[in-house]
Amino acid sequence: MNTSHPLLAKFERSLTLTGAERDAINVLPVRLEVVKADQAILREGDRPKRSFLLVEGLACNSKVGPNGKRQILAFHLPEDMPDLASLYLDLRDSDTWAMTNCTLAFVSHRDLDRFCDEQRRLSKFLWRDTLINASVHREWTVNVGLREGLARMAHLFCELMLRMRALGRAKDGTCDLALTQADLAEATGLSQVHTNRVIQELRRLELISFARGQLTVHDWDGLVETADFRADYLHLPPVDRPESAPGARRA
Amino acid sequence: MNTSHPLLAKFERSLTLTGAERDAINVLPVRLEVVKADQAILREGDRPKRSFLLVEGLACNSKVGPNGKRQILAFHLPEDMPDLASLYLDLRDSDTWAMTNCTLAFVSHRDLDRFCDEQRRLSKFLWRDTLINASVHREWTVNVGLREGLARMAHLFCELMLRMRALGRAKDGTCDLALTQADLAEATGLSQVHTNRVIQELRRLELISFARGQLTVHDWDGLVETADFRADYLHLPPVDRPESAPGARRA
DNA sequence: CGAAGCATTGAAATATATCAACACAAGTGG
DNA sequence: CCACTTGTGTTGATATATTTCAATGCTTCG
Numbered sequence: 011m012n013t014s015h016p017l018l019a020k021f022e023r024s025l026t027l028t029g030a031e032r033d034a035i036n037v038l039p040v041r042l043e044v045v046k047a048d049q050a051i052l053r054e055g056d057r058p059k060r061s062f063l064l065v066e067g068l069a070c071n072s073k074v075g076p077n078g079k080r081q082i083l084a085f086h087l088p089e090d091m092p093d094l095a096s097l098y099l100d101l102r103d104s105d106t107w108a109m110t111n112c113t114l115a116f117v118s119h120r121d122l123d124r125f126c127d128e129q130r131r132l133s134k135f136l137w138r139d140t141l142i143n144a145s146v147h148r149e150w151t152v153n154v155g156l157r158e159g160l161a162r163m164a165h166l167f168c169e170l171m172l173r174m175r176a177l178g179r180a181k182d183g184t185c186d187l188a189l190t191q192a193d194l195a196e197a198t199g200l201s202q203v204h205t206n207r208v209i210q211e212l213r214r215l216e217l218i219s220f221a222r223g224q225l226t227v228h229d230w231d232g233l234v235e236t237a238d239f240r241a242d243y244l245h246l247p248p249v250d251r252p253e254s255a256p257g258a259r260r261a
Numbered sequence: 262m263n264t265s266h267p268l269l270a271k272f273e274r275s276l277t278l279t280g281a282e283r284d285a286i287n288v289l290p291v292r293l294e295v296v297k298a299d300q301a302i303l304r305e306g307d308r309p310k311r312s313f314l315l316v317e318g319l320a321c322n323s324k325v326g327p328n329g330k331r332q333i334l335a336f337h338l339p340e341d342m343p344d345l346a347s348l349y350l351d352l353r354d355s356d357t358w359a360m361t362n363c364t365l366a367f368v369s370h371r372d373l374d375r376f377c378d379e380q381r382r383l384s385k386f387l388w389r390d391t392l393i394n395a396s397v398h399r400e401w402t403v404n405v406g407l408r409e410g411l412a413r414m415a416h417l418f419c420e421l422m423l424r425m426r427a428l429g430r431a432k433d434g435t436c437d438l439a440l441t442q443a444d445l446a447e448a449t450g451l452s453q454v455h456t457n458r459v460i461q462e463l464r465r466l467e468l469i470s471f472a473r474g475q476l477t478v479h480d481w482d483g484l485v486e487t488a489d490f491r492a493d494y495l496h497l498p499p500v501d502r503p504e505s506a507p508g509a510r511r512a
Numbered sequence: 513c514g515a516a517g518c519a520t521t522g523a524a525a526t527a528t529a530t531c532a533a534c535a536c537a538a539g540t541g542g
Numbered sequence: 543c544c545a546c547t548t549g550t551g552t553t554g555a556t557a558t559a560t561t562t563c564a565a566t567g568c569t570t571c572g
Contacts, residue, residue, distance in 0.1 A: 054493075073399065075407040076489035083399045095396075098389040103396045103494045127381055137388050138349040144395035145346070145354045148324065148334045151398060154406045155450035156326040158527070190550065199406035201529050206552060221551095222537090238327035242305075243354045409559075441518065452561050457520060472519095473569090 016040060016065050016115035020089045023177075024247050025135060034129050038122075040115045045108040052093055056102040060118045064090045067112030068188055072196070073104045082197035084146060085109075085189075087173055094140055097122055110188045142245045149243040154199040157238065159208045162198045164237035167218055169244065171227055176246050183230065188223040212236075267291060267316050267366035271340045274428075275498050276386060285380050289373075291366045296359040303344055307353040311369045315341045318363030319439055323447070324355045333448035335397060336360075336440075338424055345391050348373055361439045393496045400494040405450040408489065410459045413449045415488035418469055420495065422478055427497050434481065439474040463487075 015036050021027060027035070042065070045051055051069065052058060069086040083104060086092040092106050097119050117125075126133035146169075153165050174185040195205040212218050217233045219226040227233055266287050272278060278286070293316070296302055302320065303309060320337040334355060337343040343357050348370050368376075377384035397420075404416050425436040446456040463469050468484045470477040478484055 071399070073403050075403055076412065077407070079407050081403045081406040083402055095392045098385050099392045099396070099496060101493060101496065103496070104399055130378055134349050137391075140388070140392060140395065141346045141350045144391065144398055145350070147395055147398035147402060148322070148355055151334055151402045151405060152324050152326055152332045154402060155332040156328070156330050161327065192550080203530080203552085204528055207528095210552085242352060245350060245352065245354070442520095443518080454520085454562080455560055458560095461520085 016042075016063050017117075020063060020091075021132060021135065023089065025131075031129060031132060034125065034132070038117060038125055040117050043114050043116060045112045045114060047108055047110045047112075049108050050105060051108055051112070051114070052096075052102055052106040054102055054105050056096075057100050058093060058096045058102065058119075060116045061091060061093050061097055061122060062114040062116045064088055064092060065113040065115050068109040069112055070107050070109055070193075070197075071104050072107060080196050081199065082193065083150065084143070085170065085197070087177060088179075089177060091136070091139060094136060095143075097126075109193065145243045145245060159198075159200055159204055160211055161237050162200065163194065163205065163208045164212060164217065164233050165239055166194065166198060167212075167220075167225060167227070168233055168237050168239040168241075171225065172241055172244060172246065183227040185225055186223060187220075187225045267293075267314050268368075271314060271342075272383060272386065274340065276382075282380060282383060285376065285383075289368060289376055291368055294365050294367060296363045296365060298359055298361050298363075300359050301356060302359055302363070302365070303347075303353055303357040305353055305356055307347075308351050309344060309347045309353065309370075311367045312342060312344050312348055312373060313365040313367045315339055315343060316364040316366050319360040320363055321358050321360055321444075321448075322355050323358060331447050332450060333444065334401065335394065336421065336448070338428060338430075340428060342387070342390060345387060346394075348377075360444065396494045396496060410449075410451055410455055411462055412488050413451065414445065414456065414459045415463060415468065415484050416490055417445065417449060418463075418471070418476060418478070419484055419488050419490040419492075422476060423492055423495060423497065434478040436476055437474060438471075438476045 015038070017035050017038065017040070018027075018032070021031075021035065040063075043062075045067075051062075054073065064086050066088055069090075069092055070082045071084040071086065071092060072080050072082045074080050084092075086106075093102075096102060126136065149169075153162050157165060170187060171180060171183070171185060174180040174187070179185055191205050191209065192202050194200075194209070195202045198205065200208065209220055212233075213220070215229075215232065215236070217227070217229050217236065219228065233239070266289070268286050268289065268291070269278075269283070272282075272286065291314075294313075296318075302313075305324065315337050317339055320341075320343055321333045322335040322337065322343060323331050323333045325331050335343075337357075344353075347353060377387065400420075404413050408416060421438060422431060422434070422436060425431040425438070430436055442456050442460065443453050445451075445460070446453045449456065451459065460471055463484075464471070466480075466483065466487070468478070468480050468487065470479065484490070
């Protein structure tokens with residue numbers, strides 16, 4: 011088969027690779043596996059001996075609280091490595107779930123560790139990736155900590171749209187997002203009912219549409235404003251076209 | 262002067278260093294600086310060219326939200342490196358404040374980068390440090406996202422006590438913590454008034470004392486229970502004495 | 513001593529949760 | 543292809559945790 015190495019796409023989205031680097035990546039043994047929607051990929055307490063890249067699908071990181079409720083801590087899109095942390099942190103401290111059918115590319119820690127020793131530039135890029143993860147976590151804490159419901163949900167939509175866009179998976183302010191309102195509730199720390207009402211309000215304000223696993227942003231500037239959104243924390247690679255705002259602007 | 266290298270203490274708390282490693286650390290140029298209480302050490306938007314180790318004092322990481330309110334995202338205790346992320350992430354995405362007078366040991370990114378290339382084991386340890394940071398962020402999101410006020414505050418006290426203890430800075434369930442109730446409010450996402458009431462409740466339950474910058478845990482097990490606290494996320498080094506619980510147990 | 517920072521209190525306002533029912537869509541098996 | 547079941551979205555009414563406002567008391571410190 012002609013399929014290129016899954017890690018190649020990830021690196022090449024941000025870096026221009028040397029021949030040696032490309033070779034080193036291609037030589038890294040990977041094992042593709044498929045996980046069905048709503049299955050756990052990793053559990054709190056696990057001690058994985060390999061990390062994986064999300065090749066295709068939507069996953070999330072979560073923890074369960076006292077009342078048995080679940081808090082979603084991050085959404086993982088293709089080209090993310092949700093469990094890179096386990097490379098140097100033995101014990102898993104949260105769960106990882108497949109929200110849709112997911113294709114994963116596993117790399118053993120042994121191989122990955124050696125890879126990092128030998129490919130210093132790429133190693134630093136991976137380290138940086140985990141740092142961005144932490145940055146997103148910080149912003150999420152701000153989100154649940156001090157934004158009210160409407161802004162909180164708007165903020166989440168901003169983040170997801172921008173990340174999907176960076177992956178080339180958003181067209182004209184629309185992208186596929188196989189999330190239910192219950193999922194969004196768990197990500198924002200709002201109740202399911204309140205989530206519903208907040209989304210209705212966002213629709214009423216003509217900022218977004220969200221239905222049947224599809225998100226459309228009608229008024230990016232308006233959404234950004236109600237969300238108090240600043241994209242810095244995502245540390246996204248600079249966009250090709252000059253304006254940084256995707257989708258339509260306000261009339 | 263006879264003072265040893267500030268980084269030495271950090272590494273040696275968790276690792277047994279080889280002679281070469283110790284030499285490499287000792288050779289790493291550091292610059293000590295002092296920052297007064299309530300001064301900003303770093304600001305969102307900064308592009309630092311050096312990282313620092315907190316030698317002495319109490320600092321925090323924070324962001325300001327829409328309403329101008331501040332969310333504290335992490336407390337930093339001695340031996341922490343609050344800004345290690347800037348080594349591979351140019352743009353600072355949050356503020357760092359000195360909460361007390363702080364002594365900082367700065368290392369230039371240039372030196373630190375080379376150090377990481379040459380000292381692979383220590384580099385991985387530093388990477389791991391940033392991963393633990395991310396883990397703490399996740400738990401904080403859970404804290405504000407789905408624990409109610411009382412549990413939330415209790416959880417914060419558990420974390421701080423355990424971390425102070427790991428540094429050998431807690432005796433008999435008591436440690437110095439120069440935090441005001443306003444600080445705690447900003448860390449938990451509660452209002453100042455509610456924070457006050459929650460702390461009173463924790464006192465009434467005879468779980469803790471907290472006054473004049475000093476925290477005492479009277480009933481560790483009780484505090485852990487009301488906090489729904491599990492220490493895994495801190496990834497603390499294994500404790501010397503068998504029982505992991507500090508302070509007095511319930512009667 | 514006075515001033516400033518910090519802790520505490522009470523009362524009223526509000527954002528959000530909870531409960532319970534219903535509508536609607538999608539997928540399944542007969 | 544229909545009847546059925548299940549998951550998802552929606553609504554209304556009520557309950558509650560938490561916020562806000564405003565005032566007061568207590569420390570600490572210069």
